[in-house]
Amino acid sequence: MSKRGQEPGQTSEFNEFLLKIGKLNYTWTNTESLLIHFIAGLAKCNKEVAVVIFLTLNTSRARLDLVERLAKLPGIPVEERDAVLSLSQEMSRLSSLRNRYNHCIYAFDPENGSTRTILMRIADRKSDIKMGQANPIDDVALSEIDETLAGLVNLNARFWKTAHQFNYPL
Structure with a gap:
């Protein structure tokens, strides 16, 4: 028990943080799934094939890389390429x-009762690791999450608009 009589991680601030992280993951996944329509449109395949391709690629980075590469293929109009690359970036x-x-x-x-994150990554430096x-x-972290959530909501709407603009399979 902490000084305040709560188990670690049971503060209202941490619970708010967890709710925001859940919303961040939901919003991200919802937006990432829109890449299926872009794969179908850019690869000129049906949505079922695009779903198989999407699910075969097991990282967000791989899915974004595929969409970017498809957008850069010869024959993709400049306006379409630029719109897709803007969204992916x-x-x-x-x-x-x-x-x-x-x-x-x-x-x-x-x-x-304070809480902190510890990043589980190794950063390779020239002569050592970090x-x-x-x-x-804290409030700064919560604000960053709110800003990212707002950005994802806006991005999601832009993905839909672009998918409609270029008649991607919906």
Whole structure:
């Protein structure tokens, strides 16, 4: 028990954080699934084939890479290519926060009830490695999640608009 009589991680701030992370993952997955329509449209295949391709690629990065490469193929009109690349670049940018929170563990200070994330990645440097980057779960972190959520909601709408604009299979 912490000083406040709660189990570690049971503060209202941490519960708010968990709800936001859940919403972030839901919003990300919902938006990422729209890549199916882009694969179908750019590869000129039906949605069923695009779903198989999408599910065969097991990372967001691989799916985005495929969509970007399809958009760069000869025969894709410049306006369409540029629209797709703009969306994929924005999605890549928005992925960093989601990736950070999906590749971390949480540490709880039993004395003051504070919580922090510890990144579970190794960063290779020129002559050493760095690991265990810690970040507090505070108002700044919650604000970053809110900004990313708003960005994903906007991106989702832009994906739909672009899919309709270029008549991708829906």
